[in-house]
Amino acid sequence: MLRKDDLIRKISLKAEDFYKEKDGRPVDFLHDWGHVTRVYNACLKIMEFEIKVNRIEVLVAALFHDIGRWYDQTKPHAEVSAQMTKDILLEFSKELISAGANPEKIVNLINYHATAHNCTHEICDSLELKILADADKIDMFGPVGIIRVSASYGDKNPIEKSVDQLHEEAKTDNFTLHTEGGRKVGLYYKEYLIKFNKDLNAQIEDLGTPIN
Ligand SMILES: [Fe+2]
Ligand SMILES: [Fe+2]
Numbered sequence: 001m002l003r004k005d006d007l008i009r010k011i012s013l014k015a016e017d018f019y020k021e022k023d024g025r026p027v028d029f030l031h032d033w034g035h036v037t038r039v040y041n042a043c044l045k046i047m048e049f050e051i052k053v054n055r056i057e058v059l060v061a062a063l064f065h066d067i068g069r070w071y072d073q074t075k076p077h078a079e080v081s082a083q084m085t086k087d088i089l090l091e092f093s094k095e096l097i098s099a100g101a102n103p104e105k106i107v108n109l110i111n112y113h114a115t116a117h118n119c120t121h122e123i124c125d126s127l128e129l130k131i132l133a134d135a136d137k138i139d140m141f142g143p144v145g146i147i148r149v150s151a152s153y154g155d156k157n158p159i160e161k162s163v164d165q166l167h168e169e170a171k172t173d174n175f176t177l178h179t180e181g182g183r184k185v186g187l188y189y190k191e192y193l194i195k196f197n198k199d200l201n202a203q204i205e206d207l208g209t210p211i212n
Contacts, residue, residue: 015036028073036066046179049179064106078115145189162200
């Protein structure tokens, strides 16, 4: 039987290939292997504080959670990612089960990772989903998050609107981290983003007064 670490390594090699630029598939650099790696490592850090969790299910879900963005941009990416992962994991299902992980649950974690704060499926009460969602959210915070949010939003909207957007998001669940571990790992990055938003606002007020 494979050691759990070896199994994760084997699955990770498989996952990485799906995030590569090839065969003319649309590239999504905001959700590339770099993003996946950061989410994976944030999950590991969060799980240092969360003991009663199925680590393999969280880590495998992290590896595939945004895979669908590279393949079909016409449907919700979580749904596409879940469907693709279901097929890919068939190859590993025996090994996953013998390592104590449920492939079906991994698929559900992926299916609901983007709507974790607002879903009624039983998976949404699981610690595994909360950890994955927190880790994914932390990549929207801090310096990396600022670049990612600006890249997806900033070039199509005036900068003033980005400030409004961040203020709006700060009031919603988008800024809420749901696990104790998530708050420990993400607090610095979240505060960094909030401070950046204040500084951005101040610069716009200071230098953006109307020209008479
Ligand atoms: Fe996602
Ligand atoms: Fe993501």
